[in-house]
Structure formats: C-alpha cells, structure tokens
Amino acid sequence: MxxxxxxxxxxxxxxxxxxxxxxxxxxxxxxxxxxxxxxxxxxxxxxxxxxxxxxxxxxxxxxxxxxxxxxxxxxxxxxxxxxxxxxxxxxxxxxxxxxxxxxxxxxxxxxxxxxxxxxxxxxxxxxxxxxxxxxxxxxxxxxxxxGILAAEPPAADWPSALAQAGRVARAHGVTVLVKGGHLESGSSPDALVSVRADAPDGVDVVELPAERxxxxxxxxxxxxxxxxxxxxxxxxxxxxxxxxxxxxxxxxxxxxxxxxxxxxxxxxxNHFAGSLGTLSPAARLRAGGGVREPVTSSWWRDTETVRRQTERGAFVRALADGSLAPERFDAYLAQDAIYLDGYADVLAAAALTAPDDQERAFWADAAVQCRDAEMQLHLSRLSGRAAARPWPTTVAYLDHLRTAVATGSHLRVSAAVLPCYWVYRDIGLLLHEARHPAHPYDDWLATYGDAGFDEATERAIGYAERAAAADPDGVPAAGSAFYRSTALERDFFAAPVERDLRELGVPPAR
The missing domain is CATH 3.40.1190.20 (Ribokinase)
Structure with a gap:
C-alpha cells in the first residue's frame, strides 16, 4: 500500500x-x-x-x-x-x-x-x-x-487532427488526448476526443485551448x-x-x-514549478490526524516566491514610483476591465455552489460590485483611450477560472478566486503607501488599501478554509488552482511592461 x-x-x-x-x-x-x-x-x-x-x-x-x-x-x-x-x-x-x-x-x-x-x-x-x-x-x-495510430499521414491542421483522433477513438474505444504542439501557430491546443453514441459522428470533443x-x-x-x-x-x-x-x-x-x-x-x-510538495495537504490531514496550520496559510507560504516576483516586477515598481508610461497604465486598465467582466461571472458561479445563504450573499454581492462599480471605474478613467482586445495573459487567467467553475467544486472555485483578493490586497497596500500629492497616479493609488476590501479578503480566506475542511480530498487540486491563479496574477501585472504594446494591439502614444 x-x-x-x-x-x-x-x-x-x-x-x-x-x-x-x-x-x-x-x-x-x-x-x-x-x-x-x-x-x-x-x-x-x-x-x-x-x-x-x-x-x-x-x-x-x-x-x-x-x-x-x-x-x-x-x-x-x-x-x-x-x-x-x-x-x-x-x-x-x-x-x-x-x-x-x-x-x-x-x-x-x-x-x-x-x-x-x-x-x-x-x-x-x-x-x-x-x-x-x-x-x-x-x-x-x-x-x-x-497519424501512426490511425495508419494515416500526420494531420496538417487542427480540424484534421480532431477528425483523425475521432477515427482512432471509435476504432479502439479509447479516449484520445490529441496534442497540437506540433502545429505552426500562436496557440497550442489540446482536445479530449471520446466515444459517445449520441454525439455527431459518434465522438465527443472537449477542446483545451492555450497560448503557446x-x-x-x-x-x-x-x-x-x-x-x-x-x-x-x-x-x-x-x-x-x-x-x-x-x-x-x-x-x-x-x-x-x-x-x-x-x-x-x-x-x-520545470516539473516542480507550481507544485505544492510531494505530500498533499489532504494526505497530511489523513496521515497526521489533523493539519498543523490552516490550509490557506500553507497555500500562501507555498506561493511566496511568485508573490515576491509580482511585488518586485517592473509594472508594480513603476506604478509605485510614478514612472509608468500613461499608455501602459491605460493598457493595464483596459485588460483589467475585460478581466473583471469575466471574473464577475466566476464570482456569481461561486454563489451558486456556496453552502449557506450568508456565503451565497457574499459572492453574489462581490459579483455585482465587480461589474457595476470596479469595472465602470476602469472604463470611466479610460474614456476609450486603450485597445480592448484581450491579451493572452487575460485569456489564460479567465480560462483558468472557468476551468475551476467547470469542475463543479466549490472548494476549487474558492481557491482559484482567492489570489485576486489576497494578492491584490497586498499589492494594493504597497501601492497605497507610495502615494503623495505630486504622484501622477495619486488618485488611482488612493483606491487601494480600502478597509472594506480588507474585510472582504478575510472573509474570502475564511470561506476557502471552510470549504477545505468540508472537502479534504479536493485540497490538492484546490492548492494547485490557488498557485496557478497567483502565478497568473504575476503574469497579468507583468504584461503591460514586459510585452511590446504593438504586439498586444495598443497604438503608440501620441
């Protein structure tokens, strides 16, 4: 055993x-x-x-x-x-x-x-x-x-690969995880192709898109x-x-x-990038007769390196000292508005799976606040000055959150959304301390450090901890979801300064 x-x-x-x-x-x-x-x-x-x-x-x-x-x-x-x-x-x-x-x-x-x-x-x-x-x-x-499994030439494009995988699945009664890494494109799609009698052509296709x-x-x-x-x-x-x-x-x-x-x-x-150790929190719970520290505390500790990378990143440092170029700040706000729109849907999904009325109200109110107040604040400041095409990092973050929702696990969703509270609160406090009357972004930095958001963060941590206690078997996957969201927070903050804005669809400053 x-x-x-x-x-x-x-x-x-x-x-x-x-x-x-x-x-x-x-x-x-x-x-x-x-x-x-x-x-x-x-x-x-x-x-x-x-x-x-x-x-x-x-x-x-x-x-x-x-x-x-x-x-x-x-x-x-x-x-x-x-x-x-x-x-x-x-x-x-x-x-x-x-x-x-x-x-x-x-x-x-x-x-x-x-x-x-x-x-x-x-x-x-x-x-x-x-x-x-x-x-x-x-x-x-x-x-x-x-192609070899199908006894055919290799597929030259993604639709042909899916069709070929369908033929292999039907012929052998096996689910095929077909990988698109060999395609010459900016994306790297995978797909699960499995036999399903009532589906078109007798196979069910679940695509797993991703940026290359x-x-x-x-x-x-x-x-x-x-x-x-x-x-x-x-x-x-x-x-x-x-x-x-x-x-x-x-x-x-x-x-x-x-x-x-x-x-x-x-x-x-890098096999251990994002892993939470060889013995999962759920395993520690069963093997040790209890947990030595709150599960969420272990998640926070395990993401320390990633969080330090976020804090020391060029975007946060430039926003704090006021040297961030206006077009890059506007580009960030535009992407954050797109993110908030999708994030609100995820918060609403968390409300649907919450175990009681109090927690349901918390997530539902957060979804409304996200869309009706925060997103509108972004858009009013932008006044249409930045491009609104979603960047790969924005798409990757929202896809990750939607994957958590698709599992049907309230714990997984709670863990996936938690860094948007917890990490954002810490970054916000750092930025709030940097404000002064002559700061070019002083009005924006004033929005950080809000006492209401601090209280909401503590409630989100508590709800995630309660969900972990109710679903110990789901803790390893939830921990991975938390880590992935923390890494995506880092990448989201980094994109406006580490990527060429022309590549990301933002016109040059006039």
Missing amino acids: SAPGVSAVLSIAGTDPSGGAGIQADLKSIAAHGGYGMAVVTALVAQNTTGVREVHLPPVDFLRAQLDAVSDDVRLDAVKIGMLGTASVVAEVADWLRTSAVGVPVVLDPVMVATSGDRLLEADAESAVRALLTLATVVTPNLPEL VRTRNSHGTGCSLSSALATLIASGETVAVAAALAKEWLSEALRRSEELDVGRGRGPV
Missing part, C-alpha cells in the same frame, strides 16, 4: 539519465501532483538533451518479473505506459494488464519518436501498440504519433503530461478535469523551464 491518502501510480517506460524524459520525468510529475510514483524499466536509454545515443533492452522475462513484483505487493491506482520499444515488450505489458491490472486506469503515451527526432519504437511494433489501445483509458499522442509557451525546453513534455494526467485520474478527477489541470500545470512548467538551465539541447520542463 502507498501512504494514506496518496495515489500509487506505476510508470512503465524507458529511462533518461539526463532526467528530463522517460521514467525520471514521470516520477517527478507524479510527485508534483502528490502521488507515490513507482517505475518498471522497459529500456535503458543513453540520451541527453541533444538526442539518443544508444538503447539497451532488458530481457522480456525480466520486464515481467518487475511488473509482477510491483503488482503482487502494491495497490495500483493508475498505470502510465511510455516507451515500449518492441512488439514483444508490448505483448508482455498487454498480458500483464489483462491479468494483474484489471480495472486500473491506464494512460498510454505512445512513445514512438523522441523530440530530437530519434526513433524509439520499432516499425513492426506499431500494430501491436494499436492493439494495446483497447486496454487503455486514455492515449496521449502528438500529431505524428496520432515560447521556449526550446520541450524535452520530455509528452512523458510529463501523461504521468500528470494518470496521477490526477488516480486521485479521483474525471478525465476531462484531469486533462485541463495537467495542461495548466505543464504550461507553467514550460514557462519556468528557463530557471533550470539544463543541457545544451532541448532542455527539460
């Missing part, structure tokens, strides 16, 4: 001694999502960030001995399958699944070609991998791998995403929610990959 409250996830895959892909990446991803990771090695791969040098395959009977040693002793909550290499290995894994992992969710990452272009699956094993699809819960191919993260550090992204997905499913999330959360996590891991500086080639993602 694994530790109480921790999902046990087995990775069946090849190795990567440089640590960015394969089993090493799987174990990091599992730990980042609060799971207990185990590993059965299918292949010993001599590789690094620049490519694969050599592959050694242990005997198949030794592979089976590893599999049996784990399943004879440990309860499995999910299985992630990566590199298999040969038809005989595929057949052995399939036989083990049929006999020793019945009913266990299986996420299959059909590793066929490495990011570097190196072949990792023998050509005669392709049909065996297609047969393995019937034993999988979800398969996570990139576009070239999806511009980085060369893509080593092991497929391994990392699939093992994160397996861990989230093992923890009780639906496949749709798990896919959305895993994609959010991977985007953040890509954004912060430059912090690692590993290798001369395609570096790895």
